[in-house]
Amino acid sequence: MNTSIKSALCVLAICLLFSCTDESKKNVALQPLIPQPDNVTLDSGSFILKSGSKIYFDGNQEIKGSADYLSNLLNPATDFDFEVIQSGSIKNKHFNLRLSPDKSDLGDEGYELEITRKRVVLTAYRSAGIFRGIQTIRQLLPPSIEQQGQYNEGLALPVIAIQDTPKYSYRGAMLDVSRHFFDVDEVKRYIDFLTLYKMNRLHLHLADDQGWRIEIKSWPNLTAHGGSTEVGGGTGGFYTQEQYKEIVQYASDRYITIIPEIDMPGHTNAALASYPELNCDGKAPELYTGTRVGFSSLCVDKELTYEFIDDVIREVAALTPGPYIHIGGDESHATEKADYLKFVNRVQGIVRSHGKEMIGWDETAQANLTSTSVTQLWANKEFALQAISKGAKLIMSPASRTYMDLKYDSTTVLGLTWAGYIEVDHGYSWDPAQYMEGVNEDNILGIEAPLWSETVTNMDEIEYMVFPRMPGYAELGWSGSGEWEAYRKRLPGHGVRWEVMDIDFYRSPKVDW
Numbered sequence: 001m002n003t004s005i006k007s008a009l010c011v012l013a014i015c016l017l018f019s020c021t022d023e024s025k026k027n028v029a030l031q032p033l034i035p036q037p038d039n040v041t042l043d044s045g046s047f048i049l050k051s052g053s054k055i056y057f058d059g060n061q062e063i064k065g066s067a068d069y070l071s072n073l074l075n076p077a078t079d080f081d082f083e084v085i086q087s088g089s090i091k092n093k094h095f096n097l098r099l100s101p102d103k104s105d106l107g108d109e110g111y112e113l114e115i116t117r118k119r120v121v122l123t124a125y126r127s128a129g130i131f132r133g134i135q136t137i138r139q140l141l142p143p144s145i146e147q148q149g150q151y152n153e154g155l156a157l158p159v160i161a162i163q164d165t166p167k168y169s170y171r172g173a174m175l176d177v178s179r180h181f182f183d184v185d186e187v188k189r190y191i192d193f194l195t196l197y198k199m200n201r202l203h204l205h206l207a208d209d210q211g212w213r214i215e216i217k218s219w220p221n222l223t224a225h226g227g228s229t230e231v232g233g234g235t236g237g238f239y240t241q242e243q244y245k246e247i248v249q250y251a252s253d254r255y256i257t258i259i260p261e262i263d264m265p266g267h268t269n270a271a272l273a274s275y276p277e278l279n280c281d282g283k284a285p286e287l288y289t290g291t292r293v294g295f296s297s298l299c300v301d302k303e304l305t306y307e308f309i310d311d312v313i314r315e316v317a318a319l320t321p322g323p324y325i326h327i328g329g330d331e332s333h334a335t336e337k338a339d340y341l342k343f344v345n346r347v348q349g350i351v352r353s354h355g356k357e358m359i360g361w362d363e364t365a366q367a368n369l370t371s372t373s374v375t376q377l378w379a380n381k382e383f384a385l386q387a388i389s390k391g392a393k394l395i396m397s398p399a400s401r402t403y404m405d406l407k408y409d410s411t412t413v414l415g416l417t418w419a420g421y422i423e424v425d426h427g428y429s430w431d432p433a434q435y436m437e438g439v440n441e442d443n444i445l446g447i448e449a450p451l452w453s454e455t456v457t458n459m460d461e462i463e464y465m466v467f468p469r470m471p472g473y474a475e476l477g478w479s480g481s482g483e484w485e486a487y488r489k490r491l492p493g494h495g496v497r498w499e500v501m502d503i504d505f506y507r508s509p510k511v512d513w
């Protein structure tokens, strides 16, 4: 036999063995990825998903959770049933999820994805990395994968090799559930959005002037009365501790840590209205349904105030597997400066006494921060410098770049304008490590994009303000910085995906949708 016939037979034999059909030689369209991975090598050909494709995972039960997640992601869009099976070895024709103790350079959330015509192998050092890598697989599949009940015969992944690790360990978004209340299902949907873009922190703003949203068993009137309304006078609402646990668990199943915020000493009208004894004059104010800030303060000289805070932090800490409790501390214009500093120092101690570290908005950096406390920069660069001089790290949320409640432009109906407009390019085109003199990458824990809800009242409105900005913040957190021109070309593909996911997004004129 001459060599060319031999090799043709050989290819045929390999093809029969691995059932590689002509289909797998075809290229599939490369779907745009957000965040852009570090290293991507694209090759020709594809891995075809078929009825009978399985998801193999090695050893660890935690990875089984991710394998089930992948199966649940793929099953509804196909009429296949992606069986999840434990296996010590890599199987051709299937998905393989594996932890590798040798790959410590991938860190907690990095992953390697190797897709050939024969198989998919996703490797990570930690199980969170497997979960992040699954989101890459998800984005590499066509948007129709997000749809229910579509039989998808030509479902294919490109032949590709990806190695990817995040730059920052804190990549988050905030949701203000106080000014308007959003229920458990709405918060879960918000978590789904963060999940798709590999974010890992959800900061919940749980208490403000307009509403107290988390049940505190030792102070039940906080929610009974303080949770009974919202901006505009609606009925408000709150999470029972059981419901809150459900949110924490849903997030944790997606490797997302909830950061609970109880804002104090200002932004506390809902608490002050619920308990007269928390007021310096012993008189409870009315509930507040407007949008002013800076008028309320806990009574910093009363011992009862600190007993109250101790109870609240103890109960919230017990519901919080993550390391942080956010104490707000912003816009305390109704608190004397000296009182404010004493207050923050004392509350930092209370947070630490319950085994947690304190996060505060940038004003809190004026107090005696421990180096383990964290400052969230939103407005004041001087305060950010004070924080790092005390060894504290920063979460970068400059309002003029990251506030998803600000209008896109003058025509946006929802939203505020106090820190300017934030078009998609303006929100994306900055580098947290270059944002200000004196702050570099080492001082930064990560980035967070807040959504305040003075003007945002329902899920459609949340979606409209969050998309398309949030994926850009996710990319800045993952990659550090990016090229707007390249990024804007990746957005339209995601727009198609959002349509399939029934996400109501802003069709920015800066993007060719």
Ligand code: TNX
Pocket: 293, 330, 331, 361, 378, 403, 405, 416, 452, 453, 454
């Ligand atoms: C400022 S940012 C606030 C919030 C408002 C927001 C509206 C910060 C720490 N405080 O109370 O909701 O602006 O954009």
